[in-house]
Amino acid sequence: MGFHIRKSRVTIHGQPVHQPDAPTSDIEMARIRLIAVGLIFLCAWLVIAGRLGMLTFSESPQKPAKTTSTQVVIKPGTPRATITDRNGQILATSLATASLFADPRNLPDADEATTRLVETFPDLDRDDVFKKLSGKQHFVWIKRNLTPRQQADVLRLGIPGLDFQKEERRVYPAGNLTAHIVGYTDIDGNGIAGIEKSFNDELATHPAPLRLSLDLRIQSILHEEIRKTIKRFSALGGSGLVLDTRNGEIIAMASLPDFDPHDPGKASDDARFNRASLGVYEMGSTFKMFTAAAALESGQALPTDLYDARKPLKVDRFTIRDSHPESRWLSMPEVIMYSSNIGAAQIALQTTTPIFRAYLEALGLTQRAPVELPEVGAPLVPSRWRDINTMTIAFGHGLAVNPIQMASAFSAVITDGILHAPTLVAGKNDNATSPRIFSEKTVMTMRKIARLVVSEGTGKQAAAEGYVVGGKTGTAEKAAGRGYNRKANLSSFLSAFPMQDPRYVLLVSIDEPKGIPETYGFTTGGWVAAPAIGEIIGRMAPLLGIRPFDETAPEIASGLYIDPAPTKGGRQIVVF
Amino acid sequence: MPHLARTDTSMIGQWWWTVDRWLLAAILLLMAMGIMFVAAASPPVAIRIGLPSYYFIKRHVVLLGVSFILMMGTSLLSPRGVRRTGLALLVVFIPLMIATLLFGAEVKGGRRWIYIMGFSLQPSEFIKPAFAIVAAWLFAKGRCLQNFPGTRISIGLYAVIVSLLLMQPDLGMTVVVTAIWGCQFFLAGMPIMLVIGLGLLGLGGIGGAYMFLPHVTSRIDRFLDPASGDTYQVQRSLEAFSNGGLFGTGPGQGQVKWHLPDAHADFIFSVAGEEFGMIMALGIIALYAFIVLRGMSRILHSEDLFVLLAGGGLLTQFALQAMIHMGSSLHLIPTKGMTLPFISYGGSSLLALGLGMGMILSLTRKRPGGALS
Numbered sequence: 001m002g003f004h005i006r007k008s009r010v011t012i013h014g015q016p017v018h019q020p021d022a023p024t025s026d027i028e029m030a031r032i033r034l035i036a037v038g039l040i041f042l043c044a045w046l047v048i049a050g051r052l053g054m055l056t057f058s059e060s061p062q063k064p065a066k067t068t069s070t071q072v073v074i075k076p077g078t079p080r081a082t083i084t085d086r087n088g089q090i091l092a093t094s095l096a097t098a099s100l101f102a103d104p105r106n107l108p109d110a111d112e113a114t115t116r117l118v119e120t121f122p123d124l125d126r127d128d129v130f131k132k133l134s135g136k137q138h139f140v141w142i143k144r145n146l147t148p149r150q151q152a153d154v155l156r157l158g159i160p161g162l163d164f165q166k167e168e169r170r171v172y173p174a175g176n177l178t179a180h181i182v183g184y185t186d187i188d189g190n191g192i193a194g195i196e197k198s199f200n201d202e203l204a205t206h207p208a209p210l211r212l213s214l215d216l217r218i219q220s221i222l223h224e225e226i227r228k229t230i231k232r233f234s235a236l237g238g239s240g241l242v243l244d245t246r247n248g249e250i251i252a253m254a255s256l257p258d259f260d261p262h263d264p265g266k267a268s269d270d271a272r273f274n275r276a277s278l279g280v281y282e283m284g285s286t287f288k289m290f291t292a293a294a295a296l297e298s299g300q301a302l303p304t305d306l307y308d309a310r311k312p313l314k315v316d317r318f319t320i321r322d323s324h325p326e327s328r329w330l331s332m333p334e335v336i337m338y339s340s341n342i343g344a345a346q347i348a349l350q351t352t353t354p355i356f357r358a359y360l361e362a363l364g365l366t367q368r369a370p371v372e373l374p375e376v377g378a379p380l381v382p383s384r385w386r387d388i389n390t391m392t393i394a395f396g397h398g399l400a401v402n403p404i405q406m407a408s409a410f411s412a413v414i415t416d417g418i419l420h421a422p423t424l425v426a427g428k429n430d431n432a433t434s435p436r437i438f439s440e441k442t443v444m445t446m447r448k449i450a451r452l453v454v455s456e457g458t459g460k461q462a463a464a465e466g467y468v469v470g471g472k473t474g475t476a477e478k479a480a481g482r483g484y485n486r487k488a489n490l491s492s493f494l495s496a497f498p499m500q501d502p503r504y505v506l507l508v509s510i511d512e513p514k515g516i517p518e519t520y521g522f523t524t525g526g527w528v529a530a531p532a533i534g535e536i537i538g539r540m541a542p543l544l545g546i547r548p549f550d551e552t553a554p555e556i557a558s559g560l561y562i563d564p565a566p567t568k569g570g571r572q573i574v575v576f
Numbered sequence: 577m578p579h580l581a582r583t584d585t586s587m588i589g590q591w592w593w594t595v596d597r598w599l600l601a602a603i604l605l606l607m608a609m610g611i612m613f614v615a616a617a618s619p620p621v622a623i624r625i626g627l628p629s630y631y632f633i634k635r636h637v638v639l640l641g642v643s644f645i646l647m648m649g650t651s652l653l654s655p656r657g658v659r660r661t662g663l664a665l666l667v668v669f670i671p672l673m674i675a676t677l678l679f680g681a682e683v684k685g686g687r688r689w690i691y692i693m694g695f696s697l698q699p700s701e702f703i704k705p706a707f708a709i710v711a712a713w714l715f716a717k718g719r720c721l722q723n724f725p726g727t728r729i730s731i732g733l734y735a736v737i738v739s740l741l742l743m744q745p746d747l748g749m750t751v752v753v754t755a756i757w758g759c760q761f762f763l764a765g766m767p768i769m770l771v772i773g774l775g776l777l778g779l780g781g782i783g784g785a786y787m788f789l790p791h792v793t794s795r796i797d798r799f800l801d802p803a804s805g806d807t808y809q810v811q812r813s814l815e816a817f818s819n820g821g822l823f824g825t826g827p828g829q830g831q832v833k834w835h836l837p838d839a840h841a842d843f844i845f846s847v848a849g850e851e852f853g854m855i856m857a858l859g860i861i862a863l864y865a866f867i868v869l870r871g872m873s874r875i876l877h878s879e880d881l882f883v884l885l886a887g888g889g890l891l892t893q894f895a896l897q898a899m900i901h902m903g904s905s906l907h908l909i910p911t912k913g914m915t916l917p918f919i920s921y922g923g924s925s926l927l928a929l930g931l932g933m934g935m936i937l938s939l940t941r942k943r944p945g946g947a948l949s
Contacts, residue, residue: 026719026764026765026881027879027881027884029765030763030764030765030881030884030885030888031876031884033762033763034763034872034875034876034884034888035872035876037759037762037763037872037888037892038868038869038872038873041865041868041869041892041895041899042865042869044895044899045861045864045865045899047908048861048899048902048903048906048908049858049861051906051908052817052849052854052857052858052861052902052906053854053858055814055817055818055906056817056818056820056821056822056849056853056854058818
């Protein structure tokens with residue numbers, strides 16, 4: 001009824017304001033056009049729905065934009081590559097961890113949260129945590145790199161405002177054992193020492209594991225024996241190296257004291273210092289092997305030559321003495337066997353300074369060892385190399401080198417005359433460019449001399465039954481001020497085995513050993529380092545598949561024998 | 577719902593039996609979904625700007641309540657009431673727009689907001705429905721009365737409003753107002769040659785904006801060539817849909833809301849697509865299409881030209897806003913900040929939509945004189 005009344009009122013008063021009295025054709029046109037508009041809208045919606053379906057089922061073509069966008073970086077996808085030893089044992093790897101942070105504004109009760117967190121992590125400092133949690137920041141770290149169990153513990157607390165950020169933690173399963181070689185990373189995963197640093201880019205970008213030349217088993221043996229020796233002689237420290245003679249690969253390298261790579265900040269500078277690569281030392285008598293080899297190879301000396309060691313040599317203000325003087329004419333093998341400084345000085349001088357120097361340079365003893373570590377010490381070479389330098393360098397004073405250089409040069413002297421660049425990466429050297437320095441004849445003589453040192457000379461304690469050890473002792477007085485300290489020695493043994501066909505070179509150096517009753521107070525290489533070498537070879541040879549030989553068999557006993565006694569008709573060399 | 581007899585002649589009783597309950601139900605459903613989506617999308621936005629997590633959700637619910645009341649109130653009006661309300665709104669809000677230009681705070685490169693009694697208001701949101709009503713009335717009256725220059729007055733009014741919008745500048749709103757008015761002009765019998773001419777002019781206008789308004793230039797460049805500049809928001813938005821898949825990542829599990837500054841407003845469709853999936857997103861599209869097409873089919877039967885034009889204009893506004901919002905987040909059109917009606921957070925938008933929808937409900941009521949009764 002109401003409608004009628006209203007309508008009739010409009011009609012009566014004749015108000016044309018909104019009543020339907022527009023021309024019917026206008027209304028019809030408006031209707032048709034409205035339908036057209038509706039159809040356009042319908043089409044638009046179909047397009048939108050189609051586009052929606054397309055996007056939903058597309059393989060997200062826009063995804064690459066994700067990596068270029070400026071969002072907060074939640075760690076790129078590929079974890080840092082693993083580092084292994086030559087047998088695939090993991091030396092360094094990355095584990096996904098969770099790091100705990102808090103948004104203090106969302107914490108209902110900072111005091112209680114602090115209490116519960118300190119209960120969960122007793123190593124946290126209560127005051128420090130409370131200060132963080134009651135602050136006004138939006139983001140505070142509480143603890144980095146939690147274990148899954150620790151994360152579960154925090155989740156169980158059920159405190160709002162605590163959250164986790166996924167992170168990556170570098171883990172070193174071998175710990176101290178390989179700390180100096182593998183190195184470590186900073187908290188953001190950038191390598192800052194060792195292989196981690198020198199291969200930082202490769203490790204960060206290539207997922208394939210980096211296989212080092214190290215053999216963790218041998219590393220462990222070397223490490224343990226050096227540690228025992230240091231303890232026995234109350235030494236400051238020590239280093240050791242095992243090198244494969246066929247390709248220059250470093251099988252083991254130890255430096256003690258050492259440190260935990262998970263927390264390098266806690267270690268002293270001395271502990272982080274890699275004595276085997278960064279340290280350069282005057283190596284002492286071990287150097288005589290290079291002196292003899294250079295003299296023989298250059299043709300300046302014959303194995304039968306004789307040298308006057310009846311009295312100390314006086315050169316300018318220096319006097320060259322022997323520590324265990326024989327005080328007679330010595331053959332070349334005797335000079336090495338009895339470790340005569342007087343004899344060695346004359347052999348070097350006989351070689352002449354330019355030739356002697358050229359051989360040391362060819363052996364890589366005057367340049368930084370090309371090994372893949374950031375921490376490699378440069379040798380200290382005399383600025384002016386005169387005859388007096390030649391004479392002292394002949395017995396290992398006046399030229400400071402690092403153990404890697406020593407071992408790799410020695411490998412060339414007693415293996416095949418070829419110098420292989422030392423390397424820490426397995427399978428890297430193809431030996432194609434390794435230079436030949438010594439002839440087979442020189443090498444054979446040097447093997448015999450090295451064997452003589454162990455069978456009859458100063459290195460007897462290095463003998464490992466069946467492994468035909470050869471080598472050379474070295475007892476260097478450490479430089480102190482402008483001269484040398486006779487009480488402070490670097491006692492070394494440079495060796496190889498088995499001498500009929502050397503497979504491995506070993507070097508052990510002990511820093512400032514103190515005399516003990518069992519060694520009658522001696523702290524020489526023969527008393528300190530040689531026994532360690534014997535132990536190491538005896539333990540490592542079986543692991544490397546080297547069977548013991550019958551050392552009395554003629555091809556070994558006589559094949560490696562050189563008679564040290566002066567031969568009749570040997571040249572008496574007078575160079576001074 | 578109290579029992580209302582068909583013979584009940586009270587205002588409520590008449591309303592209940594004449595209002596389009598399908599339309600009403602669809603709007604209520606949209607509002608409910610809006611609460612859900614704002615709840616999903618807004619906490620990260622609130623956290624980012626240092627507000628309590630639930631700040632936007634609470635405000636959204638309150639404003640939605642006010643909007644609902646406005647809508648119901650407006651839907652009780654007669655067409656004449658609707659017309660008067662539109663005129664009143666225009667009289668109030670055109671001065672407010674001028675005031676905005678003079679006193680408004682500059683936010684994100686535009687003066688669009690004015691602070692009144694502690695509330696920030698965007699007058700242009702209210703101008704849209706008001707102008708749609710007034711323009712419809714002018715066109716209708718121009719058709720009915722020989723001597724009434726309705727079309728010309730309407731053109732003048734349009735020029736004033738568009739000038740005010742461009743001075744803010746608010747290009748998106750200008751486009752919407754132009755489209756509504758153009759649609760009404762078209763319905764009201766714009767000569768077909770003029771339609772074509774204006775279409776060309778519109779293209780020219782966009783070209784001109786591209787040439788002379790630097791921020792438009794950069795918008796369009798980025799749309800045409802994603803490599804040319806920062807298309808960060810759109811990229812994130814597109815990833816959201818592909819992340820969501822058919823059924824979505826689940827409420828609260830989405831990522832896009834953490835990366836888009838206006839996830840609760842201009843990109844809420846992306847959040848919905850990611851967390852609730854394609855099927856839900858299609859549902860939203862269908863709901864908007866239903867409301868608009870249903871509304872259109874209702875007013876189609878009206879014998880009143882004003883109802884046809886006003887309803888057409890208001891529905892066009894509603895449809896266009898939804899389409900621009902969705903089109904932006906799907907990268908069908910250049911990114912244009914536009915709220916999704918009744919779903920996006922946004923105070924002025926919600927209140928103005930309440931008024932607009934109330935008017936639509938009012939105009940689509942069954943009336944004598946129409947073919948509905």
